[in-house]
Amino acid sequence: MxxxxxxxxxxxxxxxxxxxxxxxxxxxxxxxxxxxxxxxxxxxxxxxxxxLIPPPLSDSTYEFQDLTLKMPSVTPKADVMALSQPTPDLVAKGKSLFATNCVSCHGTDGKGDGVAAASLNPKPRNFTSQDNWINGPKISGIYKTLSEGIKGSAMVAFDTFTPEDKFALAQYIRTTFVPNPPQDTKDELTDLEQTYNLAQGQVNPGQIPIKDAMVLIEKDGAARYAQVMSVLNKIRNDSGSSGADIFKRVTKNEVRALTALSSTDEWHNNEQAFVDLIVNELGEDGFNDSVHYLTSGEWDTFFKYMNQYF
Ligand code: HEC
Structure with missing residues (x-):
């Protein structure tokens, strides 16, 4: 063993x-x-x-959509009776607007067969057919469609078009695509004028993203808000001005940048204080890094430009 x-x-x-x-x-x-x-x-x-415990999932159903920045604007008044005549000028204007804004869906021939149409439901209207119109092919109907859009479809409102743009499009569509376009009655045109305030024109209030509004309110309210928005409006309209160009180039958030500049007048007669304020503001998201690349000439221009507004 x-x-x-x-x-x-x-x-x-x-x-x-x-x-x-x-x-x-x-x-x-x-x-x-x-x-x-x-x-x-x-x-x-x-x-x-x-x-053992599964990680909590973030709630993907909630996504905060802030308002977009919209500048206050004035819709000019329009002479409905004159614009209801398909003059060659009006039709030509409509044609060019149609080519840039509508062809992708409605197609060059207005048959509702543009390149984007295939994936849409409901399909874009075929202007050459009498079927399926909702607001109809009269001027008043097309004007309504362009002003309000059609709910539940890809046809959105074209808010930025002036009344004249909308009449021009209506005239182009009617004279070019719609067979025997039906005429608006006098009452329908009067109604159109009243519904959209066309005889007086209209003031459209602006709108500002909530996150920016909060910054302004925090800093001190209505007077500041009014000043910042009015300066922003002027800068936006100053196209071609080198000061305005610099402002657009060096700002990350225009409202915040202007709020910072409006918060003190120490920089008004002191370019160095102006530079310091802006560079310090980088972390607050008002301005962006490109301020570091401004030449001294550009700083001068920018300084003088902002001084005239504050
Ligand atoms: C993104 C695609 C798209 C674009 C761009 C578009 N449309 Fe439309 N449009 C549609 C769709 C879709 C309909 C049909 C809506 C429905 O049937 O509910 C429609 C319908 C219409 C109608 C018929 C409304 C009625 O009474 O039934 C008119 C008029 C019209 N569009 C004009 C225009 C003009 C003018 C432009 C350019 C300024 C334009 N559309 C740009 C998708 C588009």
Missing amino acids: SNLEHGKKSIKKDLKEHPVKVLALIYPYMLVVGLGIGLFYMSKINKIGKN
Whole structure:
């Protein structure tokens, strides 16, 4: 009998004859192994605990859509009776507006088969057919469609068009695509004039993103808001002015930039203070890094330009 076999036999034999003695011998080892497993578990307890509970998912159904910045504007008045005549000038204007704004959906031939039409439901109107019109192909109908859009379809309102633009488009569509276009009655034209205030023109209030409004309110309210918006409006209309160009180039958030400039008059007669204020404002998101690349000539121009508004 080999030693190994002898050993196995003797453990079995010992276990049978002296169970307590054998267990007492193994006990310290079991204790150490048990302790080891316990320590290992404790050291990983964070991971083990985390894995048991699924991580909370962020709520993707809630997405905050802030307002877009819209400058206040005036819709000019329009002479409805004159614009209801399809003069060659008006039709030509309509043609060019149609080519840039409508062809992608309505197609060059007005059949509702532009390149973007395939994926749309409902399909863009086929102007050459009498079927399916909602507001209709009279001038008043097309004017309404362009002013309000058609809910639940890709036909959106074209808010930025002037009344004359809308008449021009209506005239172009009617003279070019619609077979025997029906005439508006005098009452329909009067109604159109009243509904859209065309005889007086209209003032459209501006709108500012809520996050910017909060900054303004924090800084001090209505008077500041009015000043900032009026300066912004002037700058936007100063196209071609090098001061305005620099302003547009170096601002990240125009409202914030102007709010910062309106918050103190220390810089009004001090170009260095002006530079300091703007550079310090970088972290607040009003201005962007390109201020670092302005030449001293550009700083002069920019400084003088802003001084005239504050
Ligand atoms: C993004 C695609 C798209 C563009 C761009 C578009 N339209 Fe439309 N248009 C539609 C769709 C779609 C309809 C049909 C809506 C429906 O049936 O509900 C429609 C319908 C119309 C109608 C018929 C309204 C009625 O009474 O049924 C007119 C008129 C019209 N569009 C004019 C224009 C003009 C003018 C332009 C350009 C300034 C234009 N559309 C640009 C998609 C477009």
